[in-house]
Amino acid sequence: MFLNRAITTVSATAIVLAALSAPEVTANAATATFAAVADTYVDNSATGTNYGASGQLGVDNSPIKRMFLRFTVSGVSGTVSSVKLRVHTDNVSGAESGSGGTFRAMSNTTWSETGTTWNNQPAIDGATLGSIGAVTANSWYEIDVTSYVKGNGTYSIGVTSTSTDGADYDSRESGSSTAPQLVVTTGTTTPPPAGDVLVGAGDIADSGSGDSATAALLDNIPGTVFTLGDNVYSNGTASEFANYYAPTWGRHKARTRPVPGNHDYNTSGASGYYGYFGSSAGDPVKGYYSYNIGSNWHVIVLNSNCSAVSCASGSAQVNWLRSDLAANNRPCTVAMWHHPRYTSGANHAPNTSVAPFVQALYEADADLILTGHNHQYERFAPINPSNQRDDARGMRHFVIGSGGAGHYGFGTILPNSEARNSDTYGVLKLTLSASSYTWQFVPQAGKTYTDSGTTNCH
Amino acid sequence: MSSLSRRARLLVTIVAAVLLAGFATGYAVLGRHHPRQASTGPVPGPALMVLSNGQLSTVAAADPRGPREVTEVACDRVHAAAATVACLEPVGALSATRLVVMDQRLHERQRVPLTGFPNRLRVSPSGRMVAWTLFLDGHSYATTGFATQAGVLDTRTGKLVTSLEDFAITRDGRPYRNVDANYWGITFAADDNRFYATLSTDGHRYLVEGDLAAKTVRTVRDNVECPSLSPDGTRIAYKSAVDGDPAKGWRLSVLDLASGTINPTAETRSVDDQAVWLDDRTLAYALQTSDGTNDTWSVAADGTGAPRLLVPGANSPSPLRR
Numbered sequence: 001m002f003l004n005r006a007i008t009t010v011s012a013t014a015i016v017l018a019a020l021s022a023p024e025v026t027a028n029a030a031t032a033t034f035a036a037v038a039d040t041y042v043d044n045s046a047t048g049t050n051y052g053a054s055g056q057l058g059v060d061n062s063p064i065k066r067m068f069l070r071f072t073v074s075g076v077s078g079t080v081s082s083v084k085l086r087v088h089t090d091n092v093s094g095a096e097s098g099s100g101g102t103f104r105a106m107s108n109t110t111w112s113e114t115g116t117t118w119n120n121q122p123a124i125d126g127a128t129l130g131s132i133g134a135v136t137a138n139s140w141y142e143i144d145v146t147s148y149v150k151g152n153g154t155y156s157i158g159v160t161s162t163s164t165d166g167a168d169y170d171s172r173e174s175g176s177s178t179a180p181q182l183v184v185t186t187g188t189t190t191p192p193p194a195g196d197v198l199v200g201a202g203d204i205a206d207s208g209s210g211d212s213a214t215a216a217l218l219d220n221i222p223g224t225v226f227t228l229g230d231n232v233y234s235n236g237t238a239s240e241f242a243n244y245y246a247p248t249w250g251r252h253k254a255r256t257r258p259v260p261g262n263h264d265y266n267t268s269g270a271s272g273y274y275g276y277f278g279s280s281a282g283d284p285v286k287g288y289y290s291y292n293i294g295s296n297w298h299v300i301v302l303n304s305n306c307s308a309v310s311c312a313s314g315s316a317q318v319n320w321l322r323s324d325l326a327a328n329n330r331p332c333t334v335a336m337w338h339h340p341r342y343t344s345g346a347n348h349a350p351n352t353s354v355a356p357f358v359q360a361l362y363e364a365d366a367d368l369i370l371t372g373h374n375h376q377y378e379r380f381a382p383i384n385p386s387n388q389r390d391d392a393r394g395m396r397h398f399v400i401g402s403g404g405a406g407h408y409g410f411g412t413i414l415p416n417s418e419a420r421n422s423d424t425y426g427v428l429k430l431t432l433s434a435s436s437y438t439w440q441f442v443p444q445a446g447k448t449y450t451d452s453g454t455t456n457c458h
Numbered sequence: 459m460s461s462l463s464r465r466a467r468l469l470v471t472i473v474a475a476v477l478l479a480g481f482a483t484g485y486a487v488l489g490r491h492h493p494r495q496a497s498t499g500p501v502p503g504p505a506l507m508v509l510s511n512g513q514l515s516t517v518a519a520a521d522p523r524g525p526r527e528v529t530e531v532a533c534d535r536v537h538a539a540a541a542t543v544a545c546l547e548p549v550g551a552l553s554a555t556r557l558v559v560m561d562q563r564l565h566e567r568q569r570v571p572l573t574g575f576p577n578r579l580r581v582s583p584s585g586r587m588v589a590w591t592l593f594l595d596g597h598s599y600a601t602t603g604f605a606t607q608a609g610v611l612d613t614r615t616g617k618l619v620t621s622l623e624d625f626a627i628t629r630d631g632r633p634y635r636n637v638d639a640n641y642w643g644i645t646f647a648a649d650d651n652r653f654y655a656t657l658s659t660d661g662h663r664y665l666v667e668g669d670l671a672a673k674t675v676r677t678v679r680d681n682v683e684c685p686s687l688s689p690d691g692t693r694i695a696y697k698s699a700v701d702g703d704p705a706k707g708w709r710l711s712v713l714d715l716a717s718g719t720i721n722p723t724a725e726t727r728s729v730d731d732q733a734v735w736l737d738d739r740t741l742a743y744a745l746q747t748s749d750g751t752n753d754t755w756s757v758a759a760d761g762t763g764a765p766r767l768l769v770p771g772a773n774s775p776s777p778l779r780r
Contacts, residue, residue, distance in 0.1 A: 046525065050510065053523040053770045114771030115510040117528045173523070173770075234603075344750060347575070347597035349549050408597060410750030411534060412512030412548060423748040449748070 029081065029187055036172045036180040038070040038113035042121045052113035055174040056090055059101040059159045060166025066121065067101065067159035067169065068111060071182045072419075074152050074450065078186035083149040084142045085129070085157065088178040090168040091138040097167035100132025100141055105148045106156040107389055109381065110416050124158030135167050149182060153453050154418050193454065195433035196294045197221060199442075201403030201426065202228025202261065202338060202372020205244035210404030210425045213444035215248035217427050221442070224293060225252045228372035228400055229261020229304075229338030231273060236264035241276040248404075256280060257301060260287045261338040261372065265305045285309075288317055290324050296457075297432045298330040300366075302337040306353045313356040321357065325364035331435060332457035335361050336370035340399045342387050344420065345374025346411035358385045358395075365393060365458040368437065370428070372401040375408040377426065377441055379419040379451060389416055393458060398439070400428045424449040504779065506742075507538045508754060508772035512548065514564070519736075519777065522754075522769045531564055534576035537734075538562075538776045540585030542613060546576035546592075559588060559613055570618060574607055578684065578732045579774075582646035586614050587670075589644035589653070599642075599683065599730060600704045608641040608655060610670060622655065625668065628676040629659075636660055643684035643732050644668075647691055654678075654685040654694060663704075665694065665713070682713065684732040686741075688759070692716065695723075695733045695741050695759060710743060712759050721761040735759070736777050744773035 040052035045063035058065040069085075085103065089095045105126025116122070130143040149155050161167065170178035199221045205211040218225060227249070232240035241250075249256070258281050264273040274284035282289030287303035302321065303309045309317055325333070339351040341358050351373075361369065362385050380387075382394030401408070407422050424447040431438040440452040504519040514531040518524060533545035534555065543560040555576050559568040574592025581588050588611045596604025610619040622641040627634045640658040647653060650670075657666045657675060665682035666675040681702050686695040692715055697708035707728030712721045723741065733743040742756045752773035757765045769775065 048527050048529065050515070050526040050528045051524075053526065112511045112771070114526065115513050115515070115528055119530075120528075349551070349553070352551055406598070406601070409746050412532075413750050420750045421748050422746075422750065 029185055030078070031183060031185045032073075032076060034071050034073055034182045034184065035176060036069050037072050038111075039068065039171045039180055040113050040116050041065050041067045042116060042118040044118050047118040050114055050117050052116065053173060055171055057169040057171045057180075058166050059161040059169075060164070061161050062164040062166075065161070065166055066124065068106070068116065068122065069157045069159070069180050070109060070111070070113075071149075071155050071157075072153075073149060073155065073182065073184055074452070076152050076184055076186055078188055080146070080149065080151050080184060081187040082185040083144070083146045084183045085145045085180070086140055086142050086183060087132075087180045088140050088170045088174075089135050089137050090170055090174075092168065093137065095137040095168040096135055097161070097163055097165045098134050099161050099163035099165075100135040100167050101159040101161040102131045103129045103143045103145075103157055103159050105129060105145075106158045107391070109154040109156040110413075110418060111156070112413070122156070122158070124160060129157065132167075145182070149184065151454070155182070193431045193433055193436075193438040195431045195438075196297065197223025198226060198293060198299070198334070198430040198432060199223050199427050200226035200228065200256075201400045201428060202259065203230040203375050203401040203405040204403035205231060205240070205248055206233035206405055207244065208404065208406065210406070210444075211244060211248040212404075213425050214402070214404050214427055215251060216445065217442050218249065218252050221427070221429055223255070223429075224299075225249070225256040226299075226301075226336060226370070227256065227258040227403070228336060228370060229259045230263040230372060230401075230405065231258060231261065233263055233405060234266065236267040236270055236272045238267075238272045238275055241272050245276065253277070253280075257291065257299070259301055259336055259338055259372075260303055260305060262305055265308050270305070270308070286317070286320075288320065290328075292330065293432055296331050296434050298328045298333045300324060300333065300335040300361075302335060302354075302357050304337040304339040304351070304354050304357070304371075311353050311356055313359075315356075318356045318360060321360050322364075325360060325366070328364075332432065332437065333361070333364070333366040334368050334370065334430070334432075334437070335366055338371060339373050340371040340397065341369070342380060342383070342397050342414055342416075343371075343374050343399050344378055344410050344413045344417050345376055345399065345401075345408055347408040348374050350414070355385065362393065362395060366395055367455070367457050368396045368398065370398045370400060372399060372403070374399055375401040375405050376410065376422040377402045377420065377424070377428075377449075377451070378417055379439070380414075381416040381418050382455065383416050387414065387416055396455060398428060402426050402441075419451040421449045421451070423447075504777070506736075506754075506769060507536060507543070507776045507778055508769050509533055509536055509752075509774040510772055511752075514543075514545065515772065516778070517769055517772075529564065531560075533774070535579040535590075536774045536776070537579045537581050538778060539581040539583050542581045542585035542588065544579055544581050544588045544590075546572075546579050546590060549575055553594075555592070557588065557590060557611065559611070568611070568613060568616070570611055572609075577606070578608075578643050580645055580686075580732065581776075582650050583648055583689065584650055586650045587612055587646050589646065591642040591644070600707075604640075606640045606642045606658075608644050610644065610653075619670070622668070622675065624673065626674045627657065627659075627666075628674065629664075630677060634659075643686075645685050645687045645694075645732070647687060654687055656683045656685065663699070665696070679713065679718075683708065686733045686735060688735050688738055690738050693759065695735065697729055697731070697733075698722070700728075710741065710757070712741075712761070721759070723757045723759065723761055724763055725755065725757045725765045727765075731773075734776055742768055742775045742777075744775070746773075
């Protein structure tokens, strides 16, 4: 209960414990420090209250206070040899405690910093990472979290205490010198992932320059190119394909397998789209098809323009999808279409018409779903068809509407949305390995946003 | 971080806690008796209502980064004035949304089914009129070819104006008609009849002054979007397209109605919001970062000073004057 404590007038000098400073490093090792990207605590004596914007974090057992920390590790290459979580106790009298709390991994990595309360708190449901004993005010403490933080990705850690004398830590709002941090040490550099490459985006070619920026990325990335619909704006005409798509992404037409979008269908029957891509786009009355890459990957293209080609359960398209999945004996499957089942974008709501696609793919243990439509990038955790986290059978959903058309903003951020960007054109590069996929968002020249990681196939 | 600022911050928290204890029963109790929410304490004293990732929330005006009461009421846009809280519910399948009008305890009083993407929402200062803007087609004011619909509900009589499109237009003193007319960003004057809004037509984006009872609007000035009338009724805060080109973004600016003088605010980032007046000198508005986080900022209305981060992780602000 820091609210009732007297204020001390101690020096501003941080007392950093010498023993905690420099981790042992090996040859070729590199160390990177990541400050928390979100932190907050909840309090069972104020069950509807959020503390995400405050400078303090509390753990206590009377009242019960639980602390939540989130980190995003990115840009780390090589084998992770050591990861330390560092937290700093508040510089106030009463921050000290006989127990600094028990730190555990959490499966929920997408809780809202300014919306989380006791009433809606995420479960602290993962492995115990360690505990901190007695703490004093204005000091650093460390927990070894190497068992949890394996590389690039988003990580969430929950902290509880059984002590009725709570401990108070500095939150990220206290400033970079006292914010919670992860210190990641990597060993020798590992080679880049090996496998076939599938690269692309949706919402691509118009009179602007975004399409040129993303086409320039394709010039340097080999492999199969995918699109995710809205290949041209605004009406999918043959002249738009000739004037906007052909000079940009059209340079890679021979290795492109496209997806049709709603703007492509603004021309009756999407005749501009099918006319331009020819047999690469499949049967013009269907728009759905599948193909294989290498010996382990199956790629399914679906048509989510459901008023033109039905997406309903029992429709010809969904029956074909189920047959195609049943006949597929490859261990890894990626599916793609235009309209996202889940999206946090402000401009197009999550689309329920494509739910039969998602259900059939989930039942067949498919691995990931690529969509566009909202002009931005978003990546979800592995989820079931109801957008609940599912690490056993869940599929990652991506929205890659970053192909060149003007960006849209975000609305309410959905649960399980792990990464988002609305100001960078770019393509998603998938490296398809024998039993896993590695994704990498490749930004347009001059921009720095990226997002990468690896997930095993089911 | 100096110990002094830390102490100052802690003091604010303590003051807020004292206020909470002393005034909890004396102030309006937003969310306290809401049937969809477990019992929690309200924030003390004058407050700001905001959306925290779509959840209706309140923070103390004196400590907007302090404890935040988060309700389970979900909205795409919220606004409150006097005893009225208005919420445009999250859009669902087939662009369906609803306007929900609530009292200060978030008990529902009225609801209006609507179609379109919630964009702007404003309660008149008296709490009587509720005005909204929806995107029907297209999604960005920065483009051409979008369509909006702006409507008004009189919460006292229940009378509904679903669109201003039927209102008679006077442009530059002459009667005017054009099927391309789009309205957005309604703001009401104190008499609950006179209002301002944006009328887009013929390549212009006009500030119009309207008369709800007479169903008329007249153009006042060009390149004025999303007007917001000051509490004293003398000025309009609005977004002004840079070089008159919405594709270049907007400068948050203030128009003095009597003199016609324009003051750009010190906020140089592009603001795409209908600003609110926290008082007669201060504006609040939301900006979104590239990862989708909304933050509420404030800036002086007279062009001085610098923007200040008011409520992190929040948008759709409205001051609750009590």
